Amino acid sequence: MATAAAVTTAVAVTSAVIGSIVYSVPPSCVTSVVNGVAYQQCGSTWYEPQYAGTTVQYVVVNPPG
Template sequence: MTAGVALTAAAIGSVVYSLPVDCSTVVVDGIGYQQCSNGWYQPRYVGTTVQYIVVDAPR
């Protein structure tokens, strides 16, 4: 038996506190997003802490 990791997409609107290492910054209409594999995240600051909101791919 081999061990594997199954990745599932987080629900739109979910909040995550850290991102995978394969992310890149993409700016669309002046808004910065993190694009990680097939997921898109928009950073939101709460005080000095950053949270990432799962969003649909920007157009």
Template sequence: MLASVVVGATTALVIGSVVNSVPANCVPVLVNGVTYQQCGSTWYQPQYIGTQVQYVVVAAPR
């Protein structure tokens, strides 16, 4: 289940939410050996389940 909070006309995902794909406007950012996907202020960390990749919404990495 995808948890989200509606803010005005946009949807902000809650940290810990899991999605199967990220929006097309995301850019890859390498931080400490992990390639995150950054979409504006939302950050996604890849998580592999077998050969499938899912993305977990995380706080901005440091």
């Protein structure tokens, strides 16, 4: 049972919820331009930049396609 709990915790920590907002992304992320939008791809998580005035924030989105 302890192993299952550890795996569940790891998934919860590493997966981002669609629609959540972060103000910076890890430096290991890769920029991918899709349909003119420069998304940040961090592993299996995709972030779409949005601007609030002069500040950029990143919204977790489904992989663009």
